[in-house]
Amino acid sequence: MEQNTQLWLFPKANTPTVTLSAGESMAFSFIECFDGKFSYEVWLRCKTERNVKLGLYVNAKTIYEKMVIAPTEDVCWTQFGCFQVVKGEHELIIRNNDDIDFTFEGALVTRDSGYIRCGVADEHRLEIIKGRNIDEVFAESGMKFSEEEPDDVRRDRIEMLMKQGFVERPDQDAAENRCRNGVPLGGVGTGKVELDSDGVFTGITVNNNFDVPLYKTDGSFFAVKCGDHARILQKVNYNGFPFPTVENIDFKGVFPTADLVFTDNDIPVGISLKAYSFLPNNDVKNCVIPAAVFDFTVENPTDKEQQISLMFSWENLLGTGGSMGLKSKDEGNSSFVMNTWNPGFTWSDRTGTYQKKNAENSITFGIDSTSENLMSIGDYTILCTDRNCRAKKSWKACDGKEFWNEFLSGKFTETDYVGTETGYGYIAGAICSDFTLLCGEKRTVTFILAWNMPNYFDYQGNNIGVYYSNFFSSSKQVAEYAAENKDRLLAATSEIKNAVFSSSLPEWLKGKLINDMFPIVTCSWFDKAGHFSINEAPTGMMGCLGTMDQRLACNGIYTNFFKDLDRMEMRLFALNQGENGSISHDVGFGVFNETPRGGSWSDLCSSFIIQVYKDYTYNGEYAYLEEMYERCKNAVKYQLSTDRDDDGIPDVGSGLGTTYDTYHWYGASSFVASLWLAELRCCEKMAEDMNDLAFAEDCRKKFIRAQKSAIEKLWCEKYPYGNYFISYNDVPNAKVSENCFIAQLAGAWAAKLLGLGDIFPKEMINQAIRTIYERNVTLNNMKLMNDETTPEDDRDGYGYTFIQYDEVYFGCLAIYYGFIDEGLDVFRRVYDATVGSPWNIVLTHFADGNRTGLPYYMTNPASFFIIEALSGFVPNLVSGSLRIDPNINENSLNLPLFSPKLWLDLDYEKSEYGEKFDLSVLRAEENVCFKNFTTECEKKVGSVFVDGQAVSFEQNGTIVSSDVLLDFCKNKNFTITVNYESEK
Structure with a gap:
């Protein structure tokens, strides 16, 4: 059974409009046929001259008592409300809670919908796009489309998009409320690959397809074999062959790192993964490395040695991509996908994709193509830092039976498949590290995924390139650079996270702050000439x-x-x-x-x-x-x-x-x-x-x-x-x-x-x-x-x-x-x-x-401003004033204080006798010093000390200011004590 995405509640063929008098209701019933919990939106087609208050009720529960429908100049679709339901039969009621009549020409439930019992869901296919139907949007972008797209045409389009990777589920396009989401791994302006809590690679934009991600692949995954048992290290399987999946994954994502622990009753060794990419502070070259690193740790807790094979397979996605501003330049391989209310244009022609071995621990992916969609043409490299590897140069990604049997046998045969778009004849390549673990032994194996896609076209058709091309000319070069520098760059990348996680902030807020930084990778554009934007x-x-x-x-x-x-x-x-x-x-x-x-x-x-x-x-x-x-x-x-x-x-x-x-x-x-x-x-x-x-x-x-x-x-x-x-x-x-x-x-x-x-x-x-x-x-x-x-x-x-x-x-x-x-x-x-x-x-x-x-x-990084709010931190290097004025209910606070040239660790304590500010340097550039310290005190201040020495100060109302030299280049720690005047 296929699930609809838009369901007409109304109109019926013989009822062009409905008018609800004050207090009058209209009820609809519908069935959600699928397991799970689904978000629904209700849209009304109407025109009003003044605000009208409507009520929305689902299963006798009040969703909105007085949702205001704002005045419009003409009849248009208005989003009325949103609710969630699970599998089963449901009743929806729209009630006029105003004192005037309300007339509407249509009502529609959209997004994760079941089957409607009244209306004509099978005959109407109107996509709602913020008050516009889909014809208007596609007319603007030059693509022909009709609201009357037959079900079989839509079904074929969605099936094609699923095969190509643009859509994960068969029941709709790729609406943002439904697509997979994981930690983005990549650099600034490089595109990224996300790793989610199921161990799945998703949200892939490494082909410069920033606005049209790939949400699934058949041939990209990690796998392990221990003795006679093997698993792919995912909880779901997209391949045509039923790869056995791992039983459980414990996942913790803190951008740009993901920590996964895999457990399975048939795999007696401990397996954990740290996946990460690089974002060192204000280091432009090392912020634009188009790579992701995967450090596996395998530990043998048993009382006998274990034979382990750890494998990384990557599908050759070259030739597949898209844009919201450019259509395919090739004939016959273009389509579209609806991620939001605006369409993204897609293309895919993987004809001529191939892989070559650089060594048994390194494979480079390429394409021999005549396609003019150059944004999707480039190369990838997968590399293992372990030299005791074997490589499977190519296998057919659509059906992994032969490949899986070779993995189980412990020996890969030489194959030289070339990819085709016809019949979705996609190919993948894999590297496997084989080793023996003695009792209690632990081993780390690192895989690296790197990409090089040097052509990026803006919406005017200009090839503006990518910034990382100024440093790297091939994915193999990127992979080798990442392998050589990964530990140093991971340490530099972790400085922000470590500073935040060492603070006294609530645990939920620490993780929120770091994860809210994701737009620096996911949203960034950075062309070869050095133009950067989000x-x-x-x-x-x-x-x-x-x-x-x-x-x-x-x-x-x-x-x-x-x-x-x-x-x-x-x-x-x-x-x-x-x-x-x-x-x-x-x-x-x-x-x-x-x-x-x-x-x-x-x-x-x-x-x-x-x-x-x-x-x-x-x-x-x-x-x-x-x-x-x-x-x-x-x-x-x-x-x-x-x-x-x-x-x-x-x-x-x-x-x-x-x-x-x-x-x-x-x-x-x-x-x-x-x-x-x-x-x-x-x-x-x-x-x-x-x-x-x-x-x-x-x-x-x-x-x-x-x-x-x-x-x-x-x-x-x-x-x-x-x-x-x-x-x-x-x-x-x-x-x-x-x-x-x-x-x-x-x-x-x-x-x-x-x-x-x-x-x-x-x-x-x-x-x-x-x-x-x-x-x-x-x-x-x-x-x-x-x-x-x-x-x-x-x-x-x-x-x-x-x-x-x-x-x-x-x-x-x-x-x-x-x-x-x-x-x-x-x-x-x-x-x-x-x-x-x-x-x-x-x-x-x-x-x-x-x-x-x-x-x-x-705008998600907005949350970082809470650090300034809680600490009252104002670093003014023009006036030379350092202001710290904590705003807390407790008597102590530990926070990192960030500014472009100075990072401090603040350890603040407040008592009945005064306040103490312990400041330690986390990072400081040259010539960073202040000549004044300011804070705010509700009580009368009797003295101020800096590192045990009394200093002069002034108190104007609640503002306490002291002219004192704080040279953070010479001294890495300062203790400032503000003592209240004795009340005796």
């Missing part, structure tokens, strides 16, 4: 590079760990700045653009300026400020030009959106206003350092005026549940929204991050944080958060949230202002909602916890 959402965003608004929330790891890459992308944004001063949303869709383009959103300018200031102060490099300063000033001028009502705040509205592009705000927006205030503080400081005193004074005046306008227009004290800044207020046009928006104080977070103080009176910010937590986090027992909540307790718009923004713009903000538990609660909610797929976390989630859109999202 793809906003591979498989979803059509090659959107950079995304300045998202960058604000996630730039921390790039500034601190990959400074050179960070500046490469920022300089691209500088080149893309519009002639009117506006900052572009991105640096190109599928192309590295280097000409002025600009944008319209005000928050893009704020993001750019805040990041320039952060880089400048964290690195203390005046030359960088000189390079960017005029661009920052021009961005401010552009923003002022959008102030339509002369209130000192850049406006939003028609043609002037924000990063929250699904929300339609007008006039003064609390989100934009808060960022504008933080930005003005940055500009004032930069202007002073540039001796541009007139602009500095102008920024001070603009700050005062904008702050006054924001409070007058946006501060709300009328509701009993609390005070806050409303979403927007467009006074001239009488448009106002008193909704409570979760990121209304994003700029307050940015100001705290950079040590720029409070952008609003502190008590106002405290009141708003309390209200946001109640309205946008805990209201109605939400599992996640809701971006915008109405005064009537409804979830405005779609009832979803951008979870990465929530972590920073609310979670970190709350921690800075002493709401520690509330801030950590946001992070924990995100963790709980995403822990099942930590290396493919999407942007948008519904408040009930269900994920909705944009996979592999770039």
Whole structure:
């Protein structure tokens, strides 16, 4: 039985529309036929002139009581809700919970669907793509397709995609909620191979197919033979031959490493695997190594010796690939796959694939091809560091019976198969290490997978190449370099992880922080000329590079760990700045653009300026400020030009959106206003350092005026549940929204991050944080958060949230202002909602916890900002001030403090007598020293000591500042003690 992916609840042939009166319901029944738990989405085709509140109920359970359907200009498909069910019969009810009639022309359940009992599921095949049908999308991209694709045509297409590896399951394409996900192994801009908890290689993009991954292969796996028993080291088998799988795998993934322990009753030896790739701090050459390393440890706990064969097989995938911006250049081998609501174009022609032995411990994979799809043409190498190996140069990947029997026999025969696309005649090659383990003996065997795919084409058809080609000319060279340097590079790669895991953070948060770094590999583009950028959402965003608004929330790891890459992308944004001063949303869709383009959103300018200031102060490099300063000033001028009502705040509205592009705000927006205030503080400081005193004074005046306008227009004290800044207020046009928006104080977070103080009176910010937590986090027992909540307790718009923004713009903000538990609660909610797929976390989630859109999202490293929030760490190498102001409920804290030029280990203790800061250097560049230490104390301070020596200090309110030299190049440890004044 094949499972449908779209099921029509309605319309029926004789019922073109349905109108639900106030309080009226409509019920549907359906059957889920498959074992498992499946996510469903409900879509409604409708047009409304005002917000309409609907209820969604499944099996008598309330999913949404008052989901708001927002007004639309025309009839279109609107996503109504999401729920999960298991195998069995279910009832779905849609009820009008408003006081007006609601008319809709269609209702559809989509994604993991069963069989509908009413409707015409077999006759309708409409793909829902955010309000557009699939015809429109394919018309834009030039591919012919019809919503009436017959079932047999679709079935054949999906079967072909499964054979080629683009689809894992037969019941649909490759929707992001269903595809496998593992730890990505690879380098920056190299593509990657993921290793998942079943031991499966998946999410493979080594063929420069960044937006069209391969999710399965028949011939890529590890295997072990011990005595007469053999297993592939996977829990599932894709091959046409029934390879026996291992019974159990204990898996722990901490990017970019995966640790697996394999157990099976018929395999008496202990087998463990550490898989990893290289990401050493700010070491560009060694961050772009296109390789993955697999260190196996085999131990014999028995009382007799064991004969072991450990094997690595890899399928030759050359000739297979795809893109979201380019169709196949060859005739007859093109298709498409739906990973999200946008199609990815696929191609596959493995005709002419072959392997050659370099030695018994090394095989190189190649292809003799006339294909013009050069992105998929290159070479791979698999290598074993053990010299006592035997190689199987080629075997038929579609049926492993002959190959498996040879593995069991202990001897490979010589075969020289050549791959074909016809009949999916794919081939693979394997290396096997044979050895004897004595009683109690342990042995390590290392396999390496390397790739070399030198041709990468942007969406304009230009061959821009790959950056690693500047260092390597073949996969064999890569494999040998990795083998020679793996221990050194693994140690360097592990420094960030080791620092975080040595801290006092909760275990779940330690793992979350490190795994949230995955976009540096999964999302990165890095061409041969040295253009670097992060793809906003591979498989979803059509090659959107950079995304300045998202960058604000996630730039921390790039500034601190990959400074050179960070500046490469920022300089691209500088080149893309519009002639009117506006900052572009991105640096190109599928192309590295280097000409002025600009944008319209005000928050893009704020993001750019805040990041320039952060880089400048964290690195203390005046030359960088000189390079960017005029661009920052021009961005401010552009923003002022959008102030339509002369209130000192850049406006939003028609043609002037924000990063929250699904929300339609007008006039003064609390989100934009808060960022504008933080930005003005940055500009004032930069202007002073540039001796541009007139602009500095102008920024001070603009700050005062904008702050006054924001409070007058946006501060709300009328509701009993609390005070806050409303979403927007467009006074001239009488448009106002008193909704409570979760990121209304994003700029307050940015100001705290950079040590720029409070952008609003502190008590106002405290009141708003309390209200946001109640309205946008805990209201109605939400599992996640809701971006915008109405005064009537409804979830405005779609009832979803951008979870990465929530972590920073609310979670970190709350921690800075002493709401520690509330801030950590946001992070924990995100963790709980995403822990099942930590290396493919999407942007948008519904408040009930269900994920909705944009996979592999770039902003996941946002979570790293919690370190600054908890520690109050502000390293300003321009002013020479080091600020550490821990925000914790406990009396002690151990945290790593990261900045581009200095990593510290902070060991903090607080008692009734004072506070102690033990600072130890983890990493320091030359000339890293501070001349001032600042912290915040609620109590009166009596003395300050540095390494046992009393030093002078000043206390202004709660701010304690001491002029003291902290030269971290000369001294690796400092102990700073702040003693409270005796109350006697």
